[in-house]
Amino acid sequence: MSQSSNSQSSEIQAxxxxxxxxxDLLNDGLSLMFHRVWKRMTVGWSGAKPGDRCLDVxxxxxxxxxxxxxxxxTTGEVVGLDFSANQLAIAQERTAQSTIPLNVTWVEGDALNxxxxxxxFDAATxxxxxxxxxxxxxxxxxxxxxxxxxxxxAILDFHRPDSPQLQAFQQWYLDxxxxxxxxxxxxxxxxxxxxxxxxxxxxxxxxxxxxxxxxFPYAEHHAIAxxxxxxxxxxxxxxx
Numbered sequence: 001m002s003q004s005s006n007s008q009s010s011e012i013q014a015x016x017x018x019x020x021x022x023x024d025l026l027n028d029g030l031s032l033m034f035h036r037v038w039k040r041m042t043v044g045w046s047g048a049k050p051g052d053r054c055l056d057v058x059x060x061x062x063x064x065x066x067x068x069x070x071x072x073x074t075t076g077e078v079v080g081l082d083f084s085a086n087q088l089a090i091a092q093e094r095t096a097q098s099t100i101p102l103n104v105t106w107v108e109g110d111a112l113n114x115x116x117x118x119x120x121f122d123a124a125t126x127x128x129x130x131x132x133x134x135x136x137x138x139x140x141x142x143x144x145x146x147x148x149x150x151x152x153x154a155i156l157d158f159h160r161p162d163s164p165q166l167q168a169f170q171q172w173y174l175d176x177x178x179x180x181x182x183x184x185x186x187x188x189x190x191x192x193x194x195x196x197x198x199x200x201x202x203x204x205x206x207x208x209x210x211x212x213x214x215x216f217p218y219a220e221h222h223a224i225a226x227x228x229x230x231x232x233x234x235x236x237x238x239x240x
Contacts, residue, residue, distance in 0.1 A: 036063070038156055038224060038225070038229055038231075039063050039064050039067060039127060039156065040067060041156075041224070041231065042064065042125055042127065042154045042155075042156040042231050043064060043067045043068055043071060043125060043154070044154075045152070045154035045222070045231055045233045046068070046123040046124060046125050046152055046153065046154040046233075047122075047123050047151070047152045048068050048071040048072060048076075048122070048123035048125075049071065049072075049122075049123075050071070050072060050073040050075060050076060051072065051073065051075040051076045052071070052072045052076045052121075052122035052123055053072075053076060053077050053078075053079075053120065053121050053122050054068040054069075054071070054072050054076065054077070054078045054079070054121060054122060054123045054124065054125075055078070055079050055081065055114075055116070055120075055121040055123075055124040055125075055146065056068055056078065056079070056080045056081065056124070056125045056126070056127075057081050057111050057114070057124065057125070057126045057129060057139075057143065058081070058082055058083075058111055058126050058127065058128070058129025058130075058132070058133075059080035059081055059082045059087070059088075059091060059106070059127075060082060060084070060087045060091070060127065060128070060129075061087055061090045061091050061094060062080050062090070062091030062092075062094055062095060062104070062106075063127070064080075064125045064126075064127045064156075065078050065079075065080035065091065065095075065104050065106075065125075066094070066095060066098065066102055066104065068123070068125060069102040069103055069104050070100065070102070072103070074101065074103065076103065077103045077104075077105070078102075078103060078104045078105070079104070079105050079106075079107055079116075079121075080104055080105070080106050080107070081106075081107045081108075081109045081111070081114070081115075082106075082108065082109075083108065083109065083110055083111070085108055088106045088107075088108055091106055092106050111126075111129060111133050111139045111142065112133060112134070112135055112138050112139055112142060113142070114142045114143075114145070114146050116146045117146070118145055118146065119146070119147070119148045119149065120146050120147075120148070121146055121147050121148060121151060122147075122148055122151050123147075123151055123152060123153070124143055124146070124147055124151070124152075124153040124154075125153065125154050125155070125156070126143070126153065126154075126155040126156070126157075127155075127156045127157075128156065128157055128158065129155075129157070130155050130157055130201075130207075130232075131157045131158060131197050131198070131200075131201045132197065136202065136210060137210055137213065137214055140210055140211055140213075140214035140216070140234070141214040141215065143214075143234075144214050144215040144216055144234075144236055147236045148236070149236055149237060149238050149239035150235070150236060150237070150238040150239070151235070151236055152233055152234065152235040152236070153233070153234050154231055154232070154233050155207075155231065155232040155233075155234075156229065156230075156231050157201070157229070157230065157232075158197075158198055158201070158228065158229060159198070159201065159203060159204070159223070159227060159228060159229060159230045160198050160199070160201070160203065160227075161223075161226055161227035161228050162203075162227055163226070163227065166226050166227060166228060170198075170228055204221035204223060204230055204232070205221070207219075207221055207230075207232045208220065208221050208232070211232060211234040214234075215236070215237075216234035216235060216236060216237075217235070217236075217237045218234065218235040218237075219232065219233065219234040219235070220232075220233055221233075
């Protein structure tokens with residue numbers, strides 16, 4: 001990465017370290033708990049099944065990783081990776097409090113340089129991470145590299161909807177609910193970055209193109225919540 005890319009990545013890393021204590025509280029309140037439904041949909045699209053070795057990139061406080069672990073069961077295993085040590089500490093604490101034994105390993109690492117070998121994972125997820133990496137094609141290429149032939153990754157994130165009415169609603173929602181709520185928790189500047197990140201983020205068809213460019217022959221994008229959310233599902237070619 002260039003020096004400017006390294007600087008941008010460090011800034012994003014610092015943001016997620018700072019928001020770690022309120023991250024789940026804000027997600028629950030500001031999505032009216034719907035983010036939990038979207039995450040279950042994402043895990044379903046990943047194709048994870050009992051006995052699988054799964055990866056959750058940009059795992060944050062670990063919601064998707066824990067859902068993957070419930071899917072993979074006692075015979076499977078899950079790796080949750082994030083570059084925020086503070087988020088990983090919360091993820092580890094939440095998992096330790098689970099009444100159901102979960103086989104999850106937490107790894108501090110970079111989505112652009114995954115610390116795993118080729119063809120290691122049976123399924124993968126990423127939640128609200130692709131929008132924040134400084135090099136989307138490289139992140140997709142790394143996911144392609146570590147997945148086994150025939151395996152899929154499901155990537156959940158915010159999007160700018162096509163409808164002007166929904167765009168206006170999304171802007172109102174961010175301006176009047178998200179940022180003021182974050183401000184009351186002392187996190188206004190940290191959450192103000194969301195709208196600029198949405199403006200830069202490739203839309204569904206462009207994500208499909210980028211996934212195919214990264215080596216995935218099969219890719220589709222599912223718009224949800226009126227297009228304000230979406231899940232990119234990309235599948236690696238089988239090794240016949």
